[in-house]
Amino acid sequence: MKLFDENINTAKDLTEIKKPEFLKCSECGREILKELVHSNLSTCVYCGYLFRVPAKNRIDMIADKETFIEIGAEKTSTDPLNFPDYPDKLEKAKEASGMNEAIITGICKIGGYKAGLAVMDSYFMMGSMGQMVGEKITDLAEECTKQNLPLIIFSASGGARMQEGIISLLQMSRTTAALNRMHDAGLPYLSVLTNPTTGGVTASFAMQGDIIISEPKALIGFAGPRVIQQTVKDKLPEEFQTAEFLLKQGMIDRIVERRELRTVLAQILSLH
Amino acid sequence: MQAYIPQADNIEISAAWKKVQTARMQNRPQSRDYINALCQDFFEVKGDRCLGDDDAIVTGIGRINETVFTIIGQQKGITIEEKKACSFGMANPEGYRKSMRAIRQAEKFNRPILTLIDTPGAFCGIKAEEKGQGTVIAEHLQLIASAKVPVIAVVLGEGGSGGALALALSDKLALLENSYFSVISPEGCASILFKDSSKAQLAAESLCLTPDDLIKFGIADDIIKEKPGYSRENMAYTVYKVKQKIKEYIDELSSYSGEDLVKRRYEKLLNMKGFNN
Structure with missing residues (x-):
């Protein structure tokens, strides 16, 4: 028995x-x-x-149920510079996250509105942008241009991925080119800043949105606070590099609570 | 995988590090030296009409080989006073905004743009952040990418990160023989990734930042040879070579309409992919 x-x-x-x-x-x-x-x-x-939100969870929060169709899931870095220790770090990041790169891209519906959606994942090598992160963004932007769709990018990144050197830096120009093409086609691009958004990502697509919104208290800046601290050797102002400060400075349009993001994005999409 | 440890007898490594050191040399000609040598009737424009002026970026109008250019050059400074005024070549948001003003004028008057790149990076500090250093570089990239006039970029010395890239997005990119272009300084990379700032040599080698590397990747178009002993006092030969290259580029680029230039620029950038080791 x-x-x-x-x-x-x-x-x-x-x-x-x-x-x-x-x-x-x-x-x-x-x-x-x-x-x-x-x-x-x-x-x-x-x-x-x-x-910080893993990219997969973010998509569940934002996209209408079962509408997200991923593009380029297989894409992963090729270690173009043969950089010391990089393959090892990549493997570990892949294992820990179950993802191939620091971003998920695809097309979905938000509140019934069809849109391209790219979400960076700061748990994957601090969301750093290398060749494939750049390529997944440009591919999605090109697809949006082709299909006449708006694009939403959730940024979460420490900046360019050092291990891919000049090729990482090049992604700032490439994403700019793809977004400019969308711009010329009259398509809206909404940028959502999340904690943290810094470096080469801030200095390119994150700050190129027609509308830029941010989650509360997100760290947003070009140089990292530690680097600035070392340079100025002085105490940094209290709200320095926070979303709230950027709003005051006129750098972003609105701060939106996490639970309201989906509704606000749908509202913006409905106005375009 | 074991970290690759450089050997003293490894010629490749000393080559990359040597480029970085030479690119930073005190007596190396800077943007103002080039502007003076390339054109006789340069008119400087100043200020961003919003926040102020920035000596780290020189902008103006000048004639090179019979063509009137909008010139945007990064200046590090020669004397201590000038170096301070130029923040050692690290531009602030007002510098990039001034440059954007120059780009808009170039489009209005259908003038080609020449950028001269020489910076350790964009300025890093509280004020620069408050005034939107990231935003201004992002907008500079958008604007220069969509400029309906030929854009030619020459790296004179240091091509430091996003602050240099803002001026490097172009139709043609040439680098002087002893220059470099990198996502981060070798010292910064060494201290972050190798946890040891004395490993800057290894970082310089690993980052693939030499002109040869950029040609290999297809990111740059040409390397301009420097005459041995190239310095502020001895730059005529190299200026001549730069002038020749500019003429060659402008002859090619002037055959395209503004719309075609932008279209080709986007296509060229979007086709730069599939890099493999």
């Missing part, structure tokens, strides 16, 4: 149980189960702190 077998964990089974992963909230310091964080809009259940 096998009455109880299915419910009893043997010693062997116990060792196989996945260790629960915890994320520490940078605001209140509490440790929260990773699954719990990401099932709650990647928000701290205690203090509302906004964790």
Whole structure:
């Protein structure tokens, strides 16, 4: 008889149980189960702190159910410079994230409106932009131009990927070219800044949107705060490089709460 | 994978590092030297009509080989006073905005644009961030990419990151023999990736930042040879070579309409892909 077998964990089974992963909230310091964080809009259940959102979760938050069709999922860096330790780092990033690159691109519907959607993933090598990140953006922008669709890019990046040197830098020009073509075709490009958006990404497509919105408290800048700190050797102003400060400076259009992003994007799309 | 450790006898490594060192040399001719040598009737335009002026970027109008150009050059400064005024060649948002003003005028008067690149990078500081350093470089890229006039770029020395790239998006890109173009300074790369700023040589080699590398990738069009002993006092030969190259480029580019130039520029950029080791 096998009455109880299915419910009893043997010693062997116990060792196989996945260790629960915890994320520490940078605001209140509490440790929260990773699954719990990401099932709650990647928000701290205690203090509302906004964790960085994995690209897949972001797509679930923004796209209408089962409408997202991915483009270029297979694309992955080729290590064009033969850079020391890079293949190793790439492998680790791929394993940890289950993604091939630091961005997911595709076409979906948002509140019923069809649009291109690109979402960077800061958990993959800090969302850095190399050849393939650039290529996935230009491919999507070109597809939007072809299909007459608006484009939305969620930026989350430490900047250009150093391990791809000049080829990373080149992506700033290439994405500009593809977005300019969309611009010439009269198509809207909405840029959404999330924590963090810095370096070559800030100095190219992130700041080229017809409309630029940001999540609250996101770090947005060209040079990283640590680099500036080292240079000026002075205390940085309190709100320096935050979305709230950029709004005051006239650099962005609006700060939108995470739970309202989908509605606001749909509203903007409906106006174009 | 083990990090690749450079050997003292590795000629390739010393070559990349040597380029970086030579590109930074004190007595190397700068944008103003080139402007003076290339054209006799240069008229400088100043200010961005919004925030102020920036000596790190020189803009103006001048005639080179019978063609009137809009010239945009990055200047590091010669004397200590000038260096300070130029922030050592690191432009602030007002510099890039002034450059954008020059680009708009070039389009209005159908003048080709010549950019001279020589910067360690865009200025990094509190004010620069507050005034939108990232935004202004992003907008500069948009504007120069869509300019309906020929755009020629020459890297004189340092091509440092986004601050240099803003002026390098062009129809033709030439580099002086001892110049470099990189996403980050070798020192910065060494301290971030190799956790050791003394590994700048290894970083310089790994970053593929030499003119030869850029030609190999198809990102640059030509390398302009320097005469041995090239310096501010001894630059006539190299200026002559640069002038010849500009003429060659402009002869080719003037056969296209403004619309075609932009179309070709976008196509060229979008076809720069599939890089492999």
